[in-house]
Amino acid sequence: MSVIKKEANIANVKYSFETGRLAQQALSSVLATAGDTVVLATVVTKEKDEYINFFPLTVEYLEKLYASGIISSSRFIKREGRPSTDEILKARIIDRSLRPLFSEDFRNEVQLVVNVLSYDKLNDPGILAINASSLALMLGGIPIEGPVGSVCIGLKDNEFILNPSVDIINSLPLNLTLSATKNSISMIESGADSILEDTMIKAIEFGKKSSEDFIKLQEDFLKEANISKLEYKSVKISEDLLKLVEKEFYKEIEDSIWNENDKHLHHRIKERFLEDFEEGEISEAIEYLTRKTTREGILNKKIRPDKRKFDEVRKLTIDIDILPRTHGSALFQRGETQVLSVATIAPLKQQQTIESIDGEETKRYLHHYNFPGWSVGELSRNLYYPGRRDIGHGALAERALEKQIPDPEEFPYAIRVVSETLSSNGSSSMASVCGSTLSLMAAGVKIKNPVSGIAMGLIKEESQKDYVILTDIQGPEDHFGDMDFKVAGTKNGITALQMDNKLKGIPVEILGKALKQAKEAREFILSEMLKVIDSPRDKISAYAPQIEVMKIKQDKIGELIGPGGKVIKNIIEKSGAEIDISDDGVVSIATISEESKTIAIEMISAIVKELEIGGIYKGKVSKIMNFGAFVNITPSISGLVHVSEMSNDFVKDANSIVKEGQEVTVKVIGEDDQGRLKFSMKQV
DSSP: OOOEEEEEEETTEEEEEEESSSOTTSSEEEEEEETTEEEEEEEEEEOOSSOOSSOOEEEEEEEOGGGGTOOOOOSSOOSOOSOOHHHHHHHHHHHHHHGGGBOTTOOOEEEEEEEEEEOOSSSOHHHHHHHHHHHHHHHTTOOBOOOOEEEEEEEETTEEEESOOHHHHTTSSEEEEEEEOSSSEEEEEEEEEEEOHHHHHHHHHHHHHHHHHHHHHHHHHHHHSOOOOOOOOOOOOOHHHHHHHHHHHHHHHHHHHHTOOOTTHHHHHHHHHTTTSOHHHHHHHHHHHHHHHHHHHHHTSOOOTTOOOTTOOOOEEEEEOOSSSSSEEEEEEETTEEEEEEEEEEEGGGSEEEEETTEEEEESEEEEEEOOGGGGTOOOSOSSSOOHHHHHHHHHHHHHHHTTSOOTTTSOEEEEEEEEEEEOSSOHHHHHHHHHHHHHHHTTOOOSSOOEEEEEEEEEOTTOSOEEEEESOOHHHHHHSSEEEEEEEETTEEEEEEEEESSSOBOHHHHHHHHHHHHHHHHHHHHHHHHHOOSOOSSOOTTSOEEEEEEOOGGGHHHHHOGGGHHHHHHHHHHOOEEEEOTTSEEEEEESSHHHHHHHHHHHHHHHOOOOTTOEEEEEEEEEETTEEEEEEETTEEEEEEGGGTOSSOOSOGGGTOOTTOEEEEEEEEEOTTSOEEEESTTO
16 A cells, blocks of 8 residues: 555644555554654454354554653563553543444454554644544445544633643643534543533534544545445344244333333243344344334333333432441432442542553542442453443543542542442443442532532434433433433533434534433432532541641751651651651641541641740750750750850859750740850740
8 A cells, every 4th residue: 555644734733644654464554643642543354254243343542651751660560561541441432432333234343453652741642543543444444434533622711722732631621522423423521610501512512613624634535545445244134034023022022111021032032033043133133123112112102111201310219328437428329220339538648640651640539430240130250350331430420520529738638439330220320420429428528519410312213303312311221222421510510421322423402402401300319419418527437537737848848757767757656647748848647546646746846846036945955065055846956055044043064954855945035146046944
């Protein structure tokens, strides 16, 4: 293949796409550049021999530390290993942007791999990766309705910013990633600081418009490429099988949807047709007819599987303090979806250190989400490690709450919330948002505003204008519906969004209506939550560490630590406290008792305090001379008590008044010509 390269200047950044020079044995590859950030997207595919009833797409996003000139800080492991949370999240975003656009009859195994080769710490390789992946799939002749343009939208001073630099995006009140085709939006992922619905819709419109620049760049590229459409075996359900299943089992399929009867129906249908058709094909036929029947009921008969109104939230059950020894716990149940969230607080030094192509950074607030198989009545293959879905849902809930977490100056703790899915029938991720809010307030974390969340669905046929937006989707509506739109927020606005779809995209108009319908549901759920606990508790749990924060001058840090850490180790040993000292002079003292805290504070204060003229202090005699005695107030502060200041009577020898090691009380009366402190005992 000849080398093809196209460039464009978008939002004052030079973008380029290139193919034909690297990775020539892959089906297709794209080298994409933004500034000095470079990613390589490669595509390979393989036809499956057996009938499969799903599309086997694998997406991997790999960040190489050399991309930003870093060698791992680990003493033993220098090679990149298991994917980081950030790599998994970006791989998921690529997948969610592209998966709904593949042809429904395409079942080849596809592997899409993006390697980050160079990173300038300004231009986001994740956004570049989605655009490069779209172009690589198109170049490979894969049957996909593209190209897809992806952008990041920020908000500053009420102005939208296209692809803000990595160094500022987290400080902005909006961080919105959007992927779109020419006609509609395929994926949304956003974190925000209580953004109003109207503002969010404008941001989505701005993002949709901005994505067209990246679509055009890909289209211009494709005009020069000699693309051969990939030949593949079209996989479609047998029309004869569909007719047979519908004829014999339609009524029973319908009953299983609306009345949840006969849980062994699928097994009986498979047994009936297994002699003439493959098991996978039969499963897909059942899936197809169940989907068709469910959607027709909602769209035409206006009936949901559980008979709720379209904008109705399922029954809520909310409780706190479920677990006796945890710092904060809450049980949030909505319908059959039940999530237990547990909050833990700890000294700041227990915050997480993360190593990535951005270097080392720390995370003070963590949210982890678990979804075991038994929560949906299935066997779990892996109970020890989170899957990609678990990591994605945890990150969404974390994003929903992170802007509401108090600053460390106000609440000097590291915070972790774990949400355990105990039962699931739709939107356990939004249940974990609600449960996390409750557990944080129960733990006494002074969150700025409580957050609630809801999942919205959509039923819409491509060929029809009519559609139905569903509030609080449950399992069948999620599985057979066209959209999963998760919305979280406070009373003041949206804090997180996540939109996936199974159509070829969702128009902005529908998203706007869904946001407004979600607002009503969020507010209702929040009002129910606040009936249980309306604000963070005044005191933290008796089982949580008590943390006191002191601020000392930076030039006192060395004195507090002491040579080889001798001074601070002595304080820790005598007080039993955990002590953390930051570079800016913030000292955090974590203890399990009031007595321990008092001892630590007094010892630290004695070391870092500065003496005032006229002040009275206790100290120890460190050395006696014929003209007086030297007294240490702290290990680094001492002064002289002249014999004339020891007593109102005449003192010939200081030894007659004091002894070395004796504790005395002195008054600071000034400094000598060399700036040394002068003390008095007689003026006390």
